[in-house]
Amino acid sequence: MKVAxxxxxxxxxxxxxxxxxxxxxxxxxxxxxxxxxxAHALVERLGPEVAAFQADVxxxxxxxxxxxxxVAKFGPLSALINNAGITRDSSLMKMDPASxxxxxxxxxxxxxxxxxxxxxxxxxxxxxxxxxxxxSGVLGMAGQTNYSxxxxxxxxxxxxxxxxxxxxxxxxxxxxxxxxETDMTAAIDENTxxxxxxxxxxxxxxxxxxxxxxxLYLASDEAAYVTGQVWNIxxxxx
Numbered sequence: 001m002k003v004a005x006x007x008x009x010x011x012x013x014x015x016x017x018x019x020x021x022x023x024x025x026x027x028x029x030x031x032x033x034x035x036x037x038x039a040h041a042l043v044e045r046l047g048p049e050v051a052a053f054q055a056d057v058x059x060x061x062x063x064x065x066x067x068x069x070x071v072a073k074f075g076p077l078s079a080l081i082n083n084a085g086i087t088r089d090s091s092l093m094k095m096d097p098a099s100x101x102x103x104x105x106x107x108x109x110x111x112x113x114x115x116x117x118x119x120x121x122x123x124x125x126x127x128x129x130x131x132x133x134x135x136s137g138v139l140g141m142a143g144q145t146n147y148s149x150x151x152x153x154x155x156x157x158x159x160x161x162x163x164x165x166x167x168x169x170x171x172x173x174x175x176x177x178x179x180x181e182t183d184m185t186a187a188i189d190e191n192t193x194x195x196x197x198x199x200x201x202x203x204x205x206x207x208x209x210x211x212x213x214x215x216l217y218l219a220s221d222e223a224a225y226v227t228g229q230v231w232n233i234x235x236x237x238x
Contacts, residue, residue, distance in 0.1 A: 001049075003074045004219070005067065006030040007057050007114055008084030010039040012182035013132065016208035017081055020216045022046050027074040031055040031066060031084065049074075057084045057110030064117045071121065078127040079219040080118045082111040082154075085132065092145045100146045107150035111157060119165065126169040128219040131158050132211075133174040135234050151176070155230050162228030171227035173218045178234025179205045201236030 004021045008014040009030025015038075021028045029051045032039040039052040051073055055062045071077065085107045088099035111131055122129060136144050137151025155174050162172035179196050188196070197203060214233050217223055232238045 001025065001027055001075070002078035003027045003070065003076060004029070004079040004081060005070050005077055005114070005118065006081045006083055007055075007110065008032070010035045010042060010052070013177065013180060013208045013211050014081075014083040015042060016212035017083060017215050018042060018050065019046070020209070020212035021079070021081075021219075022050055024216055024220075026078070029053060029066075029070040029074060031057065033057075033084070057113060058105045060113045060117070063110075063113040067114070067117050067121070076125045077118055077121045078125050080114060080122060080127070080129045081132070081215055081219070082114055082129070083132045084110050085134075085150075087144070087147050089143050089147065091143055095146065103146040104150050104153075107147070108153040108157070111154050115157075115161065119161075119170070122170055123165060123168045128170065128223075129161070129172045130215050130218050131172070131174045132215075133158070133176040133230065135176050135178045135232060135238055138176050138230070138232065138238055158230065159228050166227055171218075171223070173223075173226060173228070174230045175211060175214055175218070176230050176232045176234070176238075177206065177211050178232070178237045180208060180211060181205045182208055199237060200234070204235065206233060206235060 004026045006017050009018045010032035018028050018030050027049045043050050043052050053066045055066045088103050131154050133154045134151040136148040140148045158174040
């Protein structure tokens, strides 16, 4: 049975990814930062083939421990999905250094921490790494210099790592999600929401399940000849 590890899996896109991989027959471990109740509820709902581990993705040593715990419980990793991410939106003129560091350290360094610790195992299984990026990292978004920089970094990281590990049969791809209805986007005010919808050719936001299905495809054997790519899933925004 294949094994997947998803960072930031207790809610939103991460939760949908956990559900999709579980439904496809994977054993799935996921990390969560602080929402213990949501993490435990997801495990209870899906059953013993799913496990949750509390972890701050910024912590390199905890990433190593989490991967070791996953392998000990379920077996060698077939897929790593770097999904954990945060926003601290502000214009650059008002952005404090902590807001810059928190976003870069979580979104970009977190991706490094889990990829660095998992890659040797993924090489042994000939598996796949999928990194969740964003259209903000493709287009750049005003008020999101920190987030856009972190996700652009994830895209560059994806392309470079894909070239490093392709000779081992390991594939690395990124999914650049557009406006997706999640807890993170629910706080956006209605006027801003309407303006965002107006920019999307399909005229509506995506769902977490839309993203999860694409991630599952990229991790599967159906995408065996796909690596180093950035897949925009944004209703035509880009």
